[in-house]
Structures are given as C-alpha cells and as structure tokens.
Amino acid sequence: MKDLLEIARDAAALARQRGADEAAVGAYRARHVEVAWRDGRLEKVSEATTRGLGLDLYVDGRYVSVGTSDLRPEALDRFVSDSVVLARTLAPDPHRRLPDPELYQGQAAVDLELEDPHHGALDAAERRRQAEAIEVAARSVPGAQAILSVSTSVSDSLSESALVHTNGFEGRRRGTDFWIGAEVTVKDPDGRRPEEYASSGARHRADVESPEVIGRRAGERAVGRIGSRKGESAVTALAVDNRASGRLVGALFGPLSASSIQQKRSYLEGKVGAEVGSPLLDVRDEPHVRRGLGSRLYDGEGLAARPFAVFEGGVLRTLYVDTYYGRKLGIPPTTGRSSNLAWKLGERSQAALLADMGEGILVTGFLGGNSNGTTGDFSLGVRGFRVRSGALAEPVGEMNVSGNHLELWKRLVAVGNDPYRYSPMRTPTLVFEGVQLAGT
Amino acid sequence: MSEYGQGAPAGPREGIGYFARFGVTERMIAETLSAALSRGGDHADVFFQHRVSSDIGVEDGAVNRAYASVELGVGVRVVKGDQTGYGYTEDLSLPALVECARTAAAIADGPSRPGPQRLHVQGGLPDRYPLVRPWSEVRPEEKLPLVAGLNERAFAADPRVKKVNVFLRDEDGAVLLADSSGRVVEDRQPMTLLFLSVLAEEKGRREQSGYNVAGRAGFEFYTPERLDRVVREAIDRTSVLFEAVAAPAGEMPVVLAAGSSGILLHEAIGHGMEADFNRKGVSIYADKIGKPIARPFVNIVDDAANPGARGAINVDDEGNAAGTTHLVENGVLATYLHDSISARHYGVAPTGNGRRESYRYPPLPRMRSTYMLPGPHRTEEIIQSVKKGIYCVNFSNGQVNIGAGDFTFYVKNGWLIEDGKLTRPVKDVNIIGNGPKALEQVDMVSDDLAIDEGGWTCGKDGQSVPVSQGLPTVRVASMTVGGRGS
Numbered sequence: 001m002k003d004l005l006e007i008a009r010d011a012a013a014l015a016r017q018r019g020a021d022e023a024a025v026g027a028y029r030a031r032h033v034e035v036a037w038r039d040g041r042l043e044k045v046s047e048a049t050t051r052g053l054g055l056d057l058y059v060d061g062r063y064v065s066v067g068t069s070d071l072r073p074e075a076l077d078r079f080v081s082d083s084v085v086l087a088r089t090l091a092p093d094p095h096r097r098l099p100d101p102e103l104y105q106g107q108a109a110v111d112l113e114l115e116d117p118h119h120g121a122l123d124a125a126e127r128r129r130q131a132e133a134i135e136v137a138a139r140s141v142p143g144a145q146a147i148l149s150v151s152t153s154v155s156d157s158l159s160e161s162a163l164v165h166t167n168g169f170e171g172r173r174r175g176t177d178f179w180i181g182a183e184v185t186v187k188d189p190d191g192r193r194p195e196e197y198a199s200s201g202a203r204h205r206a207d208v209e210s211p212e213v214i215g216r217r218a219g220e221r222a223v224g225r226i227g228s229r230k231g232e233s234a235v236t237a238l239a240v241d242n243r244a245s246g247r248l249v250g251a252l253f254g255p256l257s258a259s260s261i262q263q264k265r266s267y268l269e270g271k272v273g274a275e276v277g278s279p280l281l282d283v284r285d286e287p288h289v290r291r292g293l294g295s296r297l298y299d300g301e302g303l304a305a306r307p308f309a310v311f312e313g314g315v316l317r318t319l320y321v322d323t324y325y326g327r328k329l330g331i332p333p334t335t336g337r338s339s340n341l342a343w344k345l346g347e348r349s350q351a352a353l354l355a356d357m358g359e360g361i362l363v364t365g366f367l368g369g370n371s372n373g374t375t376g377d378f379s380l381g382v383r384g385f386r387v388r389s390g391a392l393a394e395p396v397g398e399m400n401v402s403g404n405h406l407e408l409w410k411r412l413v414a415v416g417n418d419p420y421r422y423s424p425m426r427t428p429t430l431v432f433e434g435v436q437l438a439g440t
Numbered sequence: 441m442s443e444y445g446q447g448a449p450a451g452p453r454e455g456i457g458y459f460a461r462f463g464v465t466e467r468m469i470a471e472t473l474s475a476a477l478s479r480g481g482d483h484a485d486v487f488f489q490h491r492v493s494s495d496i497g498v499e500d501g502a503v504n505r506a507y508a509s510v511e512l513g514v515g516v517r518v519v520k521g522d523q524t525g526y527g528y529t530e531d532l533s534l535p536a537l538v539e540c541a542r543t544a545a546a547i548a549d550g551p552s553r554p555g556p557q558r559l560h561v562q563g564g565l566p567d568r569y570p571l572v573r574p575w576s577e578v579r580p581e582e583k584l585p586l587v588a589g590l591n592e593r594a595f596a597a598d599p600r601v602k603k604v605n606v607f608l609r610d611e612d613g614a615v616l617l618a619d620s621s622g623r624v625v626e627d628r629q630p631m632t633l634l635f636l637s638v639l640a641e642e643k644g645r646r647e648q649s650g651y652n653v654a655g656r657a658g659f660e661f662y663t664p665e666r667l668d669r670v671v672r673e674a675i676d677r678t679s680v681l682f683e684a685v686a687a688p689a690g691e692m693p694v695v696l697a698a699g700s701s702g703i704l705l706h707e708a709i710g711h712g713m714e715a716d717f718n719r720k721g722v723s724i725y726a727d728k729i730g731k732p733i734a735r736p737f738v739n740i741v742d743d744a745a746n747p748g749a750r751g752a753i754n755v756d757d758e759g760n761a762a763g764t765t766h767l768v769e770n771g772v773l774a775t776y777l778h779d780s781i782s783a784r785h786y787g788v789a790p791t792g793n794g795r796r797e798s799y800r801y802p803p804l805p806r807m808r809s810t811y812m813l814p815g816p817h818r819t820e821e822i823i824q825s826v827k828k829g830i831y832c833v834n835f836s837n838g839q840v841n842i843g844a845g846d847f848t849f850y851v852k853n854g855w856l857i858e859d860g861k862l863t864r865p866v867k868d869v870n871i872i873g874n875g876p877k878a879l880e881q882v883d884m885v886s887d888d889l890a891i892d893e894g895g896w897t898c899g900k901d902g903q904s905v906p907v908s909q910g911l912p913t914v915r916v917a918s919m920t921v922g923g924r925g926s
Contacts (some may be wrong), residue, residue: 038720044802045524047526050800063504067509068510070512071530079510090505090580185843193723220874264602264603289740367839367848368849368872372868375647377867379869381922382868383844383846397846398873401922437689439691
C-alpha cells in the first residue's frame with residue numbers, strides 16, 4: 001500500500017487542484033486486534049484495519065472540515081470537489097487560516113519510544129493465553145465463590161498517521177498500544193450483581209501489568225462491592241481514587257480551552273494568573289514523556305509540542321489555545337489539547353492519606369452526572385467505601401456528590417504519590433474536605 | 441425476489457439498488473460467506489454500509505463552518521454458539537473481503553461448511569421513514585437560511601442572549617446485509633438532527649442551555665412549527681436557569697415530566713433487559729422474567745415502529761424483523777431485548793434489537809424507542825400528591841451499572857414541589873436510584889404519554905446508536921437527589 005505521507009500529499013495536491021487555497025490533510029491507518037474471553041471460553045475475536053483521510057480546506061477565506069474512508073480514486077475526487085463547492089456556499093471567516101509556519105519549528109529531538117519494536121511477536125495463541133490467565137487469577141481471590149461471571153480482554157493496536165499542511169508542515173508518527181482488562185460480576189446476598197473492573201495498558205507490552213495482577217485486582221474489587229449500602233447525606237471529607245479522579249480533573253481542563261473561553265462557556269474565564277485551587281493544585285502539560293500515552297512531538301495542528309505549566313501552586317498559568325480560537329481571542333496559540341498531565345505529587349500513599357483523613361468517603365468510581373462548564377456546578381453519582389478511623393470500612397453506593405469546581409479545588413487538602421499510569425491524565429489520589437454528599 | 445446461482449453473471453445485478461452502490465456482486469458476497477464458514481461456524485453475515493453525513497454550523501453570527509464525512513466499509517461476522525469472530529475492511533475488493541472473512545472464521549475450528557447456494561433479497565420491509573426531500577437532493581444553499589434564521593431569532597428573542605450556536609446535521613445511509621442462509625436485506629437509513637444552544641448573561645451571571653430535535657426524515661422534517669419550538673424551548677430552558685436555586689440533597693419523591701423523562705426507563709430497566717447481559721448472568725434482571733416488578737398499571741415497550749422516530753428501524757442490523765417488544769406487561773417482566781445470538785441461547789424468536797453503530801462493530805442487543813404506556817392518573821393529581829420533592833423536566837445524560845442496578849440521570853431543568861405546587865426552578869442535579877427499586881416505587885402514572893423528539897444517543901461497548909424515549913408524567917415515591925443542603 002502507498003506510504004501514508006504520499007497519500008496525504010496527493011490529497012493535498014488534489015484539494016488545491018479542485019480549488020482550495022490551502023489545506024491540512026491527515027491520513028491514518030490502524031490495525032486493532034482484540035480477544036475477549038468469558039467464563040472459561042473464548043467469547044470474541046476481532047481483527048481489523050481501518051484507514052481514512054481528514055481534510056481541512058480553506059477556500060476563498062471560507063472553511064470546511066471533511067473526512068472519508070472511501071479512498072476509491074473517483075469517489076475521493078468527487079468528495080473533494082463537492083467539499084470545495086460546499087465551502088464556497090459559506091460565509092467567509094477571517095480567523096480560519098493554517099497555523100503560522102513558525103509554530104511548526106522547534107520540535108524536540110527526542111525519541112518518544114511510542115512504538116514497541118516487538119509488537120509483531122504477539123500472536124493469537126499468546127493473547128488467548130493471557131485472557132485465560134486473567135480469569136484464573138480473578139477466580140483465585142478470597143471470596144471468589146461469590147463470582148458469577150468473569151469477562152476478560154486482551155487487545156493491541158498499531159497506529160500510523162501522516163499530516164501535511166500546504167504551508168510547509170509535514171509530519172508522520174507510529175505508535176503501538178497494548179491493553180488487558182477484566183470485568184468481574186459477583187452475587188450479592190440481597191440479589192444484586194455488582195460488577196467491578198481492572199485494566200492496564202501501555203505503549204510497550206513490557207510495561208503492561210501481568211494478567212495475574214489484573215485478574216486478582218478485578219476479582220478483589222468486585223468481591224469488595226458485596227453488601228454495599230447507601231449512606232446518609234452529609235458534608236464530609238472525600239478521597240478520590242487515582243483511577244477515578246480523572247473525572248473531576250476533566251471538568252477542570254475542559255473549560256481551559258480557548259473555544260470555551262471565547263464562547264463564554266467557561267467558569268475559568270479571566271482566571272489566568274488567579275488562584276483557582278489550593279496550593280496543592282500543581283499540574284504541568286508534558287508532551288515528551290517517554291512511552292507516554294499522550295506523548296507527541298507535534299500536535300493535531302502541526303504545532304511543535306512544548307511542556308508548560310497549567311497550574312502552579314493553585315494559580316492558573318495558561319489556557320489550551322488552538323490557532324483558530326487564539327486568533328479570535330487575539331492571544332498566541334499554545335496547543336488545543338492536553339498531552340500528558342504531570343502532577344506535583346505528594347509523598348504519601350493512598351492508605352497513608354486515608355489514615356490522615358480519619359472519617360469520610362473514598363470514591364472509587366463515578367456513575368453518570370455532569371459538570372456545567374459555564375458555571376462550574378457539578379453533580380455526580382459515586383460509589384466507593386466509607387473511611388472510619390483512618391481505614392477502609394464498608395462499601396457504599398447509590399450516592400452523589402455535588403458542588404462547584406471553583407470551591408472544590410480550593411478544598412484540595414492532599415495529593416497522593418500514585419499517578420494512574422493508564423491514562424494520559426496520570427491523576428493521583430486526591431483528597432478534598434467539606435464536600436456535599438447525598439444519600440439517605 | 442432475486443436469487444443467486446452458480447452461473448450468475450459477475451457484474452452488479454439489475455434491480456438491486458445497493459449492489460452497485462457498493463461495487464460488489466452476488467458472487468463476491470457468496471465467496472466471502474464461503475470463506476467466513478471455512479472453519480465451521482453456525483452462522484456468518486456480511487454488512488456493507490455507506491453513510492454520507494454533513495453538518496453546517498453557525499457561531500458568532502455567521503454560517504462559517506461545515507463538516508462532512510463518508511464512511512464506506514464492510515464487516516464480516518462468524519458466529520459459533522455464542523462466540524463471535526469479527527473483522528472489517530474499508531477495501532471492498534474481493535481479496536480484502538475474503539481475508540477479512542478468514543479472520544472472522546478463526547472463532548471456529550471445525551471443518552469447512554458450504555456457503556449459501558442462493559441469495560434471495562428479502563422484500564416486504566416496512567417503510568417507517570418515507571422521505572419527501574432526501575438529503576442527497578438538498579443543496580447547501582437551502583440549509584443555510586434555516587440555520588442563519590434560527591440564529592437571528594434566538595438573538596432577537598431575549599436581550600440577555602450573548603452567544604448562539606446552531607448545528608444542522610443530516611445523514612444519508614445505505615446498508616446491505618447478506619447472511620449464510622442466503623438472505624439479503626437492504627435498507628436506507630436517513631437521519632437528521634438540529635441543535636440550538638444559547639448562552640445568556642444577566643448582571644454578570646451566565647447560563648447556558650439549548651434544545652435539539654432529531655428524526656429519521658428528510659428536509660421536510662423542519663416545519664415552521666418545529667423550528668418555532670426549537671427557538672422557544674432553547675430560550676425558555678436557558679432563561680429559567682437565572683431563577684433557579686440549588687436542589688436539596690437526599691431521598692424524596694421525584695415526579696418526572698412527560699417526554700424525555702423516558703431516560704428513567706432507558707437506564708433503570710432498558711439496559712438491564714438487553715439479553716446479552718442476562719445470558720451472561722450479569723444483569724440484575726437475570727432471574728426476573730415472568731415476575732412482577734412494578735405496579736399493574738406499568739407497561740413498558742421498546743418499539744422500532746414509531747414512524748420517523750430517531751430510534752425507529754425498518755429492520756435490525758442482523759436482518760431481523762423489528763416491531764414492538766413488550767418489556768413490562770401489567771407490571772410483569774415479559775421479555776428481554778434479543779439479538780440472534782441471545783435468541784438462540786434462550787430458544788426464542790429474535791426481537792429485532794440486534795443493532796450496531798457501523799460496519800466497524802458486530803451487532804449487540806440494543807434499545808430502539810423505549811417508553812411507558814399511559815396510566816390511570818392525572819398529571820395535576822400527581823403533582824398535588826407531593827409534599828416536598830422534585831419535578832424533573834429536561835435531562836442531559838444518564839448511566840447505569842447493569843449488575844448492581846444503580847443508575848443515574850442528570851436533570852438540566854426542574855422544579856421544587858412544595859405542598860403540591862411547583863415553586864422554584866432547580867438546575868444541574870444528578871438523580872440516583874436502583875433499577876428494580878425505582879420501578880417498584882413508580883406509584884402513579886399519568887395519561888399524557890409523550891415521546892421526546894431529541895437526538896438521544898445510547899452508548900454500549902464503545903458503540904453509539906440513535907435511540908428515542910418517552911414517558912407519561914410519573915411519580916417515583918423515593919429516589920436520591922444529588923443536590924446540596926437538605
């Protein structure tokens with residue numbers, strides 16, 4: 001098959017021939033393989049290669065963004081021609097132009113190691129062996145007689161992409177990722193069938209936790225849900241597990257996009273330079289983490305990736321600014337989307353933090369709910385455990401936390417030493433005081 | 441009816457519209473199915489899909505952006521018992537199809553089985569989305585004034601409006617499914633969605649809300665009445681937020697307004713009734729068929745047949761007939777929602793709930809349009825019955841833990857009920873309950889069933905499908921309201 005960079009260059013040339021003044025073209029190809037296993041048997045195997053093109057076209061000061069998986073030459077030609085015609089029907093937009101080429105310069109000269117060179121060595125038999133091993137481990141935990149069902153999965157993918165901008169940018173990247181996971185359902189004596197999961201994934205297979213560890217963790221977590229109850233409504237201390245805390249952090253980062261600010265839909269508008277959290281809120285954007293799930297040398301617009309501070313000692317330092325909304329706001333672009341987050345970590349484990357907290361709730365999972373990006377109000381379903389005298393006690397469920405992000409982050413009183421490695425947000429355990437909990 | 445025989449010509453067949461659209465022939469399909477059954481397997485199917493979608497958008501007063509996408513591909517599935525092999529490709533050449541089929545075939549490990557000797561196109565599908573103005577015939581110049589007009593009307597409606605976003609999406613889709621029994625099913629799948637979002641400001645305070653409408657329809661969907669309603673609802677739902685107070689926290693009676701409150705059914709019972717969760721024993725409803733789970737006046741259906749509804753389908757994505765499935769009849773749990781794998785497992789007929797997001801995914805049991813039938817109570821009577829509680833009107837999202845049964849739905853707008861009267865608006869509050877408990881506690885159902893016209897999308901196993909929902913006004917005696925204070 002043709003090289004992706006050539007495919008992107010050809011499509012950019014086609015766009016120009018059909019009337020676009022400028023174009024940004026991304027071509028991608030990805031191969032994904034997955035094995036699912038359940039209760040002693042293979043459940044599903046799937047294997048697929050997907051490919052396609054995305055084009056941003058700038059035509060007489062007008063803009064369209066289009067994508068297609070139909071790469072048959074005549075179909076592609078017609079699609080690009082139609083897209084140019086579509087653009088011409090729209091109103092001009094002076095802010096829609098390709099990025100300033102200067103911003104393409106200065107890519108870091110580092111090897112991010114995003115591709116596992118041994119990717120090809122993983123075969124169907126090995127995937128299946130791992131999937132089975134996860135289940136065996138899940139069923140070996142104390143209390144396993146309550147287990148009703150174990151579903152496990154093993155998957156990996158190889159992704160490639162190329163990006164071509166007609167004002168001078170060309171880039172290509174390849175990456176692999178490997179994931180294993182398990183979901184375990186147990187029978188609760190009251191008739192419910194609570195479920196829990198565990199998963200682990202990395203760019204390199206050697207960095208993924210073992211099937212035995214994942215199976216055991218999923219099994220223990222599910223057994224730990226037995227007998228969960230709804231507790232009483234209260235204002236209380238709240239610890240949020242590192243796996244779950246990304247949900248809260250996401251609602252803090254979404255409103256930092258220049259589009260949210262420009263559209264007046266951000267409770268963080270006008271807060272650059274202001275204290276929006278306790279001194280413990282300290283987070284950087286680090287695109288060059290070796291093997292990081294969010295690592296990159298250039299972003300989706302071709303901008304050279306650079307590390308920067310987002311929050312320092314509770315003070316908001318910068319926004320996520322893409323080219324378009326940066327021009328609308330009259331501020332220089334940073335990047336439109338976060339890469340890896342790097343938290344200034346605390347020194348203590350979750351257990352030590354809970355010991356210090358004394359009384360309260362440990363949230364291990366969120367259920368539904370929402371955050372209002374305009375006002376900062378949030379209301380989220382939770383489950384987890386009561387913390388009594390500094391130790392984990394009975395499981396709780398069917399409860400809710402609510403508040404406003406502008407108050408919540410000022411109540412951040414502790415940060416764990418345990419970044420969650422299986423998400424680019426890499427969140428640690430976070431502890432807040434004085435949070436509204438709703439239950440009975 | 442058309443049939444495939446060994447001596448059939450290799451070119452696209454006359455009279456079968458979509459073969460030409462995909463550039464495939466009956467012979468290619470037959471060879472693909474043979475490769476799919478090359479290692480045994482009880483059943484195989486190929487699912488071709490071509491979907492062209494287009495959006496135009498307004499921001500900051502100008503129709504200055506458009507998005508378009510084309511998806512073309514084929515998925516090949518092999519089923520052995522309840523095991524599934526799956527592959528897909530965007531290359532529709534015969535070698536690529538056969539390779540994809542061999543990948544899917546690997547789920548089985550027995551001797552090869554023959555593919556179908558004949559293909560026959562199944563006719564007689566219902567037409568639940570007749571199109572007056574198909575999107576393929578609507579020029580961009582016709583759509584622009586519609587979205588530009590809504591933008592102007594929203595600004596004119598209220599001086600507090602500072603930002604308006606409008607999006608109009610349309611989809612023109614075609615699918616062709618052929619399976620190892622020789623059955624061929626073709627369908628077109630139109631869809632449209634219009635979204636109007638408003639940001640308003642008053643004395644330095646900002647509030648944002650909006651309204652959206654969706655359906656399987658063409659351009660004719662946008663009648664003057666519907667467009668009027670979109671503007672009015674978007675403005676009303678935003679301006680009421682300025683009056684709103686925080687909802688209380690804790691257990692209390694919850695009254696759900698007719699319409700989009702059907703999200704309660706979707707989360708509290710719909711997902712738990714999807715048969716894959718039950719055949720695996722991981723649903724809280726796994727042992728409840730034939731048992732009473734609600735008051736006798738509670739009747740819940742999952743319906744493919746509402747004409748033009750977003751959740752309507754003529755046929756499911758496995759080629760099975762799709763009609764009205766009665767989930768709860770007079771308070772008794774009647775049947776699960778089946779795809780063909782679960783139907784075989786339980787020895788029942790498929791219910792036409794086998795759906796998939798696209799050719800990239802195998803089908804799963806999924807909801808279509810889920811709603812409760814009218815009940816014996818009056819709306820005023822229900823509100824008057826509540827001393828202190830919440831009346832929920834608009835929702836943004838919901839979620840459920842299938843096995844534990846805990847579910848949530850998020851209320852964008854609602855009202856406090858105090859001493860039988862709606863007093864003050866509340867906003868942004870999550871409500872949490874447990875499926876079977878909440879159904880038991882549905883103790884009043886009004887006669888005012890409304891099916892919501894919004895663009896609801898249901899997610900499961902990473903797949904999103906369009907759905908609809910509805911409800912008459914309903915009282916749930918107690919759920920946990922995730923507000924503040926008490």
